[in-house]
Amino acid sequence: MADISSALTEIVGKGYVSQQAQERYFYSQDPGLMQPHEPDYVVLPASADEVQRVVKLANEQKIPVVPRGGGLSLTGLAIPQRGGILVDMRRMDRILEVNERARYAVVEGGTSEGRIIAYLERHHPTLRHSIPDAPPQATLVGNAAIHGQGRLAQQYGFTSDMVTGLEVVLPTGELCKIGSCSMSPYWFSKGPPLPDMSGLFLGWIGTSGIITKIGFKLYPRKKLRDVETFVTDLPDLIPDIVFKLTHLEMVEDINIWFQPLPLMFKGNHHMDIYLTGDTDEELEFKRRMVWNALSEYIEAKDGGFMWLMPDVKPTFMEMPQKSIARFADVRKGGGFQYAGPIILVEKYPDCARKTEELGSKYKLGYSVMARMIGRGHCMMFGFAFTFNRANSDEMDRVRKALDEAIEFSLEHGGLPWKPTVDEQRAAMDMMDPNTLKLFGKLRKALDPNGIMNPGNWEVS
Amino acid sequence: MVELRFDEAKCEQCEGVNCLVRCKHLNLDVDTAREEMRKIINGQHSFVLDRCVTCYACEEYCPFGNHPFYLIVERQEQEGMLLAPRAITNQWINLCEPVGRYSVGKIQERALSLCYIPAFTDLVGGKLFEDVAASFFIGPEFFCNVVYLHFARASVIRERLPKVVENIAALGMKEVIFLHDECYGSFKSLAPAYGIPVPFKVTHYFEYLYDRLKQLSGQLKPLNMKVAYQRPCSSRLIPETDHYVDDIFSLLGVERVNRTYDRQNALCCSAIVRLNMGPEGRDMANDNQSKNIEDMLQAGVEHCVFNCPYCYMALSEKVAAKGVKPIHMIELCRLALGEEPAKGVMGYGRYQ
Ligand SMILES: Cc1cc2nc3c(=O)[nH]c(=O)nc-3n(C[C@H](O)[C@H](O)[C@H](O)COP(=O)(O)OP(=O)(O)OC[C@H]3O[C@@H](n4cnc5c(N)ncnc54)[C@H](O)[C@@H]3O)c2cc1C
Numbered sequence: 131m132a133d134i135s136s137a138l139t140e141i142v143g144k145g146y147v148s149q150q151a152q153e154r155y156f157y158s159q160d161p162g163l164m165q166p167h168e169p170d171y172v173v174l175p176a177s178a179d180e181v182q183r184v185v186k187l188a189n190e191q192k193i194p195v196v197p198r199g200g201g202l203s204l205t206g207l208a209i210p211q212r213g214g215i216l217v218d219m220r221r222m223d224r225i226l227e228v229n230e231r232a233r234y235a236v237v238e239g240g241t242s243e244g245r246i247i248a249y250l251e252r253h254h255p256t257l258r259h260s261i262p263d264a265p266p267q268a269t270l271v272g273n274a275a276i277h278g279q280g281r282l283a284q285q286y287g288f289t290s291d292m293v294t295g296l297e298v299v300l301p302t303g304e305l306c307k308i309g310s311c312s313m314s315p316y317w318f319s320k321g322p323p324l325p326d327m328s329g330l331f332l333g334w335i336g337t338s339g340i341i342t343k344i345g346f347k348l349y350p351r352k353k354l355r356d357v358e359t360f361v362t363d364l365p366d367l368i369p370d371i372v373f374k375l376t377h378l379e380m381v382e383d384i385n386i387w388f389q390p391l392p393l394m395f396k397g398n399h400h401m402d403i404y405l406t407g408d409t410d411e412e413l414e415f416k417r418r419m420v421w422n423a424l425s426e427y428i429e430a431k432d433g434g435f436m437w438l439m440p441d442v443k444p445t446f447m448e449m450p451q452k453s454i455a456r457f458a459d460v461r462k463g464g465g466f467q468y469a470g471p472i473i474l475v476e477k478y479p480d481c482a483r484k485t486e487e488l489g490s491k492y493k494l495g496y497s498v499m500a501r502m503i504g505r506g507h508c509m510m511f512g513f514a515f516t517f518n519r520a521n522s523d524e525m526d527r528v529r530k531a532l533d534e535a536i537e538f539s540l541e542h543g544g545l546p547w548k549p550t551v552d553e554q555r556a557a558m559d560m561m562d563p564n565t566l567k568l569f570g571k572l573r574k575a576l577d578p579n580g581i582m583n584p585g586n587w588e589v590s
Numbered sequence: 591m592v593e594l595r596f597d598e599a600k601c602e603q604c605e606g607v608n609c610l611v612r613c614k615h616l617n618l619d620v621d622t623a624r625e626e627m628r629k630i631i632n633g634q635h636s637f638v639l640d641r642c643v644t645c646y647a648c649e650e651y652c653p654f655g656n657h658p659f660y661l662i663v664e665r666q667e668q669e670g671m672l673l674a675p676r677a678i679t680n681q682w683i684n685l686c687e688p689v690g691r692y693s694v695g696k697i698q699e700r701a702l703s704l705c706y707i708p709a710f711t712d713l714v715g716g717k718l719f720e721d722v723a724a725s726f727f728i729g730p731e732f733f734c735n736v737v738y739l740h741f742a743r744a745s746v747i748r749e750r751l752p753k754v755v756e757n758i759a760a761l762g763m764k765e766v767i768f769l770h771d772e773c774y775g776s777f778k779s780l781a782p783a784y785g786i787p788v789p790f791k792v793t794h795y796f797e798y799l800y801d802r803l804k805q806l807s808g809q810l811k812p813l814n815m816k817v818a819y820q821r822p823c824s825s826r827l828i829p830e831t832d833h834y835v836d837d838i839f840s841l842l843g844v845e846r847v848n849r850t851y852d853r854q855n856a857l858c859c860s861a862i863v864r865l866n867m868g869p870e871g872r873d874m875a876n877d878n879q880s881k882n883i884e885d886m887l888q889a890g891v892e893h894c895v896f897n898c899p900y901c902y903m904a905l906s907e908k909v910a911a912k913g914v915k916p917i918h919m920i921e922l923c924r925l926a927l928g929e930e931p932a933k934g935v936m937g938y939g940r941y942q
Contacts, residue, residue, distance in 0.1 A: 361675070361677040361678060361681060362675075362677050363676055363677040363680065393684040393685070393687050393689060394681050394682075394684045394685035395681070395684075396680075396684055397677075397680060397684075398677045398680065398681055418869070418872075421868070421869045421872055422869050425868045425869045427675075428675055428867070428868035428869070429868050431672040431674075431675045431676050432675060432676065432677075433675050433677055434674060434675030434677060434678040434865065434866075435678075435864075435865070436678065436681065436865075437861060437864070437865050439903045439935075440903050440906070440907065440935050441708075441709060441903070441935040
């Protein structure tokens, strides 16, 4: 299709289109377990206008379009299942505005987490955003497009809850503003008090349009930050502990992890409780509140605070946490995937036991990592397994373990987070039929030719 | 499993019951102390077992070297007591389970034990250690396990220590220089108390440093410093080594200030108190640490010299926040030799 290629070259410039085998190979996969599939073209647009023209072309020609940020969502969501045009957004990485007083920022649709972190640190040291533990080349839009969760999820919810406005190229090529920015120069609200249409794009994994700009909330960045790690060998206590901690309304982030190796971690559930403050007194007050809240467990000897010595503490304080990426490569050959259903905190004990069971059933290295979302409204429970990409048998066992994990969590009332194509189907099978019908109608209305990230959320 | 050799007769003769009367955390008169000690000896429950914060001080206060502390810990375990929460106890027991993660250098007649404390590797450089630095060993296989006294789990020590002694002996050196009081204490005091023969010469690194500094005396530049010394709990197991602190300081031109919380009245770093107890333990730990640092400040010191790495980890940031620079004893000696300070977790380089 030389004419498509030259039309794309016309739009984005010669250096930013490729049909080369090596590029198609690179964009055919992510670091997870999903089967690779090559795009026919890769383009790197530099502006919303270029994105618009690419999408218009694709819509006319009925060619699939798949937007991609860092390509790190692991479940194949940016793998072009039906080929077509892969739109790598990372040239659109400008920070357009920071409104310090209203505490929001606006960036282009391919801006990486790393760039935002560095920019805020340098220019707005009293502000921060919710940083996920993905490697820093992940994009903020990618995170919002999958309802990700970052370091402020416990306080303020999903990354998508923090969005304050969008600029989107619709599948039919129109450029559309969503939220306050649709009628005001300010990007302070993604909807309210207008009808909130941001829900048509957030969490839609690129199936409803390409986000070219995003506004998002910033939060106070306190001068000091610390962590206390509470450890218990009784998973059944975790829901109560979370309830008590979230009741305090003083804790930044709560992450729970459980893994059999190294040996010192065996049998224990570790709750990293992050605290912030502008002064030692503020921090100390919060620490004391946390200790007091958990004193009954300490007195019963059912749990206690671990000593985080100065040589290990920096690892706990990192944002993003590099240890997760290190765990990803524990089997060497860089294979790592987790099923991360969003589920009630009360299901923690069952899910933790299930992870252990799957680890031993499929002889896999496992790790649990759970992040609290909101004041314990729910959590992301990660059933994580590592594998060596050169070991196909091991990869197969991981697939089976993850399938079982997802099945288990759906049975327990959970929802699949960043679901694979198969998990999307399973979710749609369970969905209320009228909800599914509405979903189908919306998809059809937005994307009549079905060009946006096809294969995903396909309502038959 | 080896048994503790405790001599009841010695205890019966004792008039002062110093072990419990002098305890900072109990506040007992002689009669009560005697009664409680008798209960402990007879295997009955005593409140002392509940209130013990495992600071080791009674071990030093006993005039007969009869190991009251080891006995208290034995009894705590016999009663199935948990000092720290279960999860924390297991975490520490698992941490030092020998699973083949050790490292051995080029062993010579004399070797250095780095215990299982990687931070030591930064410190043992330069002229002080040039003859022995390569002859080292480190890892759980060589770990003294004394720390389990703090968790009322002497059984772990009894189970592991004979094998640890065997592992070290198998390396074939004649003498081992121990960099941690707990290690030295376990081979000098604890192993004999449990009847475990130790077939190599056990040397404290203070003694080694002192001899080496004398050899290098021509290169020493007096530091002219006033320092506070943080005496660790495990030094109570081996009080005979404490004079080396003064001896080394005098070679370095350093004054160990007279302050309330030094020598026999030393205040423990309180890391274990914080670990083992609930909010009141945390308050006690904070209180101890504040009193200790305040005492240093009142004595007008610029530096706090540490011996034990765990005291260092528990207190270094806190003393530094109050303007007192933390420095490990080895770094202090290297400073007097004009050497570049280490940059790692226990390196003085972090505070220069
Ligand atoms: C080690 C590791 C740790 C992780 N930790 C976390 C964590 O703590 N929290 C968390 O939430 N996630 C985590 N993740 C998952 C994931 O990496 C992040 O969610 C990341 O933010 C995804 O961003 P991305 O740019 O890589 O998205 P991509 O994978 O590139 O894209 C994700 C989806 O969004 C779509 N998309 C991308 N850009 C656009 C656009 N401009 N418009 C419309 N749709 C678009 C894509 O088509 C795709 O469907 C982790 C991953 C790894 C490897």
